[in-house]
Amino acid sequence: MTADEAGFAEFVATRGRALQRVAFLLTGDHHTAEDLVQTALLEAARRWTRIHTSPEAYVRRSIFTANVSRWRRKRFTESELVFDREAPAAHDTDVRLTLADALDQLTTKQRAVIVLRYYEDLTEVQAAAVLGISVSTVKSTHRHALTRLRERSPELSELIGRTS
Template identity: 50%
Template sequence: MREDEFSEWARGCQRPLLRTAYLLTGDLHRAEDLVQEALTKVALRWGRLRDGNPTAYARTVLVHDNVSWWRKHRRERIGQPGERTVPPPDTETALVVRRALDRLTARQRAVVVLRHFDDLSERETAAALGVSVGTIKSQNAAALARLRHGAPELLDLIGRTS
């Protein structure tokens, strides 16, 4: 393995991966753990991944590991809505976005983050989540409808009234 290639790649993608993980989890500490695990998994497979798209693989690891964590801990978290570890300093915009994302199911949140924050295509999002493009379309539509009705402050933030 060429360590300098991996290190350069990791330095370049660590911050965007952390942003994605944070948007998925709403928890900075868990997001950092997810990124570390994803980078470790990429490092172990660097020989096969370096000529392909290691960032897509890392993003898929983030999503899958987050879903696994959520499934394992959801019973513990029932009855503790909105509980978070210490969040980073927020601007008003970041706070509005985070609260809006909290209103979505885990699957909807993953779709919205990958499609609208990471700007992935429907096909790329489907590949990252291991589902069909049709599922991405329906989850995205449901998430956006939920945000329109349940998070009007988001529309105010972007200057729309409907």
């Protein structure tokens, strides 16, 4: 095994699960998430010598881009966005299901921004870098997503808070 192959294998071993979680939160479907991660990792493996110093940003951007492309190609129905309600239960099933339903009501870009800002705990600048968009686009998308969540899921008001 070459040094590049070892480096890639180590990256996949250490960051694979986190990438899978992000992809699941973006898509709401385990199988689609696995496909997105595998596609992104395949591209990363092909370009490893160029991206080996910061592969995380490249792979995350690939996952987001592939998800947007998939969405644009299929124009899928809402039923395809349903979260796997049989996934391992969180400590509060009601909150988990309410959050899943709320995320289903966001656009692909809004969902990505919310996942990166709250689940991945990235700053606006970091989220912009991952998504390949401007910081101002992250801010406005974030604001619109929170407004949509407040309007369509008022039961989440304690989780969302009153300010953005």
